[in-house]
Amino acid sequence: MKKLYISDLVDKIGSEVELCGWVHNKRDHKKIVFIDLRDSTGIIQVIGDEKFKELNPEDVVCIKGVVKSRPEKLINPKMKTGKIEFEAKKLKIISHAEALPFDISKENLDVTLPILLDYRSLSLHHPKIQAIFKVEETVIDAFREALKKKSFFEFQSPVIIPQTAEGGADVFEVKYFDHQAYLSQSPQFYKQIMVGAFEKVFTVNKTLRAEPSVTTRHLAEVITLDAEMAFIDSWTEIMDMAEYTIKYIFEEVDKRNKSELELLGVTLPKIADKIPRIKLREAQEIIFKRTGRDNRKEPDLQPEDEREICRWANEEKKSDLIFVSHYPTSKRPFYTFEDPDDPNYTLSFDILGRGVEWMTGSQRINDLKLLLKKAKERNINIHKSELYLQAFRYGMPPEGGFSFGAERIVMGILGLQNIREASLFPRDMERVDIRLSTLD
């Protein structure tokens, strides 16, 4: 098995080694043929002979040769391996690639997003695309690590659910043997069940929503990072935990993904020592004062409002993230706890980052009677969610939790324009790997 990676070569000058990877590109100088060889860790210039002429981009090869210093004037300061090159002795072609639909060796791919997704398996070969998903890996891993450090228990929440109770409309139906079942839109009910036994829990899931519109911020399948915690004294402790978690994620991305951030030319968003916290109505007031746009009676923030309040946080509070709390009861799920000091408004909160919602959370109702009353008021039938109700029948502490969208965080951190760029295999109304319009 391959033992040596391109990123290992910098201190191997003079060694004879074997490298395996993909032909990134080729420059034919008659008797000498240069290729850039790429693997998952980097790219190196290889000096080959006439046998290299037959190579084409993305061919898989193994090459024996010697690692050399480049002559001073040929050093390429833009490449990590720019001070070295590889003198080939023996070329083995492992598999040939077909002609490429676009040039994958350009520093920036110049194809549209739909084309990039049509050829996802190829575009994933590009170092900048790989960098996005290396950051995403860290985001998810750091979420887990942050909460494990606080003794949270990780559990696996199911995909198939007996009933949709949270909102209803945007749910996918599954033919489940002779019955009908649904795909989970959120692990909400299950994390509440779990918190009633394990006290502090988290779970990483794909959640599935039949989003009936095509926007740059929504997907039908997203990765959600969910946490729930019991025995809280105040709802602000949930915000504190969410704040700790997102800061931990930022620190880990900063630590683990230096080269990816550099490659992508990205600096992390600013987080203030304490992320500013304002109520929805305060946000609306600020927006009104700054723009004259009067959405003060609206129950929620519009996309333009989200962008404006983030601009305000950036300018006035030196933070690219902001908590907005106290959404009206009518706009939040039935299980959301109402603020006793501010009736008709809930102990709920979002984190907005760079103009987009990254997280949503709240304290939950932990009294069964009240919960059933709230469900009934909204005509929500939860009789198939008996396990959820049991959690409240058999001893539920005061609790709450939050849910981050992994793709939203990655999009925000990297300043991507479309959430599809932050999803390996984005699903939406128009695409499940292939464009649905091409189906029979």
Add this chain to the structure above:
Amino acid sequence: MKKLYISDLVDKIGSEVELCGWVHNKRDHKKIVFIDLRDSTGIIQVIGDEKFKELNPEDVVCIKGVVKSRPEKLINPKMKTGKIEFEAKKLKIISHAEALPFDISKENLDVTLPILLDYRSLSLHHPKIQAIFKVEETVIDAFREALKKKSFFEFQSPVIIPQTAEGGADVFEVKYFDHQAYLSQSPQFYKQIMVGAFEKVFTVNKTLRAEPSVTTRHLAEVITLDAEMAFIDSWTEIMDMAEYTIKYIFEEVDKRNKSELELLGVTLPKIADKIPRIKLREAQEIIFKRTGRDNRKEPDLQPEDEREICRWANEEKKSDLIFVSHYPTSKRPFYTFEDPDDPNYTLSFDILGRGVEWMTGSQRINDLKLLLKKAKERNINIHKSELYLQAFRYGMPPEGGFSFGAERIVMGILGLQNIREASLFPRDMERVDIRLSTLD
């Protein structure tokens, strides 16, 4: 927020603290009322006054009081906290529980599995049930950790897929907007796509199979632990990696779950220094010699054969795990690599543990033409799996991988009789949280 857990108390003798948790049980001695208080970390005896009379099992309470040593003769050696008790000063009832359907404070629950699952949210309160899932958490976490140490990249595989190509029959259909889509039975295609770019990858998923039968070993929704690795020189390297991984998992369970294993009275299965590796035909020969049962012409092992070959490995090789390799081409998926030295048999392997399959793996075909030929021979149409085919068009190294079932490992490690015990919310033909027979 709750700061102190019951497991923290052993060295807190003399301290005045507040504990929060659930009333595990109550012993009323007129003026003195004893309760066992339980939280997610343990149980402690609490000495209360008459106010404790009104408490019922699973009520949620917070109690201020003093941690005390128990008198010598009242020490309970069976409890971790058996040397201490808690003298209550002030009781706060947080929420009342309804009457329980069964006694949750028994050391062993004496209800049938269906009842236990009907009341899953309650049975999860039981320390032994919690212990199962704490072990499962470690299994999954250790899988990730083992492969991260070998520089594998973690990715998230999708749930919704455009086409079922692996076998077909046992797939769930989803109404996907105006189209039909399916639920992923395995991340196979996606991990092959990923390995073509990232070289070494792993992924933890819920995979979904419409298993049309009810057995003690199958679920409709399982947690799969998948890995895939490129640039292999030999298929045996894949087995080596799988062996390293399962050993790592065992070591971590042994390290992190000592108290759970003790509570459940379990010793880990034996693993030989090198897990024995035999071909299917050798296994069949051994079984024939040991039992007279002649399945030497069968293309696979029957459940009774799996148990027998595990008994043999235990007795003759001092190992509760065994690799069985070289399943016939016809019994393995179309993408499986055939052994050039043993035609009609594949470079495929399973790990059987304590009589059940825990893992399956193989080297894969990495040549597009051959892959298409094999698909065609089986009448498998993969035209909707264009991204999968692209992976081979644009440079695929020699590669292979494996897939563990998390519940199977937990079942095996803990000696559980039914896989449903190893699933938090088991789904099968008869149940999705509630029994489907109770639905309209």
